[in-house]
Amino acid sequence: MSSGQSRTPAAKSSASAASSPAATPDTPTPAPRRSSRKSGASSTLAKRHGADVLAPRTTHYEFGGPVGALGVTLTVPFFTYAFYYFCNPLVGCAVLPTHPGLLFKSMGSGIVQSLTDGTGWAIYFGWYAFAVACWALIPARWEQGGELRTGEKLEYKINAFTTLLASFAVTAGIIVARGAEGFTFFYDHWPALITASLANSLAQAFYVYALSFKEGRLLAKGGNSGNALFDWFIGRELNPRIGIFDIKTFNELRPGLILWALLDISCACKQYVELGRITDSMVLVVLFHTTYVVDALYNESAIFTQMDITTDGFGFMLSVGDLTWVPFVYSLQARYLAFAPKDLGYAAAAAILAFNYFGYWAFRSSNGEKNDFRNGRNPKNLKFMETASGRKLLTSGWWGMSRHPNYMADLIMALAWSLPCGFDTPIPYTYVCYFTVLLVHRQMRDDEACREKYGKDWDKYCKIVPSRIFPYIY
Ligand SMILES: NC(=O)C1=CN([C@@H]2O[C@H](COP(=O)(O)OP(=O)(O)OC[C@H]3O[C@@H](n4cnc5c(N)ncnc54)[C@H](OP(=O)(O)O)[C@@H]3O)[C@@H](O)[C@H]2O)C=CC1
């Protein structure tokens, strides 16, 4: 799974930007630090930097190479539908359903029908257009992202949080005007919404792949193997943009994450319509998920230092992750509770509430410690070590307990989101299992990247902080 299991892609040179006629010879010209709203004013970039800077050849595969890429490309849509067709009010939510053949059949015909649910498609693309319009129309400040390999910094419009507020305002307006049943349309058109989001993910993945062959594009180091399937999946271009509109950060924070919160609210409305009240378990799940979404959007600029933005390209993996997997799979607990309501009682609800917010506190403060430190602040006077690269590494506080305390915190929250669903079926807990795999894999990738960045200093840091995620456990 880790990049250690690499295979060397074909070494033939690419007829892409790597051999762009405008590219200068091998030695990169040291670029003056510039800030740009545009995707790197491509032809200027091509003139200023050589192919080795803009389009280095990928030397090893991650995510299992083309086979892994094909596997994820097929399984992500499959599981997104399966969670719906194998876990719904008609068939229940069993791990081993009594008539799996029938369920597969109903899944097949459901997917075909979803293609003709015009209302569902209109809701999905209406929502996407609303998110784009909010980005364009809500006034906001612009902030610089991290420094690129070219020495440049891109600028980003910071209005994700106000987009969320606008979405909540419209939602509240609809519920006040039309009652809870007026907001069940997301729940009622679930399969068509999944299909429309998949169509959107595919279209965007093909579009950015094609765009990446334009002259002077800055490619992701891991997305230029020359294998079309792999590069399309992992993302060839680092920061695909349409003018000043940054496709990757937009998708990562807005249409998928906010839709997740809206789907949750729609599930709560459905429960209200069916049951005449909203259970404490539903309140907790919606509250926990919404806290997480609000946190991500409120701290929008923190994303600029994350590996998805700094290192990974934007391809099908991220487009389908952002637009389909996050909203439709992360909301599984709320959808389950809509048709299988649970009453927890004060004691259990209070215990789960405390557990979640302990996780949230650890998540926010560990991410905060690192963000402060990387922005030149150290308000808690934490200990750190110097490295030969000139960058420092925290060795006390959260980052002295494990090398990824924020992953531990995220996993605590993941478990707290499943607990309100009770123990009738393990299906709502598949989120915790998936997330553990995702974060362990991510930790391996990040450790490898840090070993490359910091060399022997990273080994020194690993001796000081031996635990990878869970102190004393892993
Ligand atoms: N809900 C979801 O689906 C997902 C959530 N997440 C969450 O996103 C958050 C961010 O995760 P992610 O971007 O993966 O990685 P991190 O925020 O953990 O960042 C890793 C980077 O931090 C820097 N770093 C590592 N150790 C130290 C140290 N001791 N002192 C200072 N800097 C250090 C290194 O970069 P450098 O030294 O170059 O600064 C390293 O590459 C996490 O909370 C994670 O759980 C992530 C993926 C999916």
Ligand SMILES: CC(C)=CCC[C@@H](C)[C@H]1CC=C2C3=C(CC[C@@]21C)[C@@]1(C)CC[C@H](O)C(C)(C)[C@@H]1CC3
């Ligand atoms: C199954 C599949 C295709 C997986 C692709 C992985 C993506 C789902 C995740 C990769 C990194 C992510 C992040 C978030 C959501 C999930 C994906 C896209 C994130 C936006 C969630 C909110 C957090 O606060 C965050 C901003 C830290 C986080 C960033 C990484």
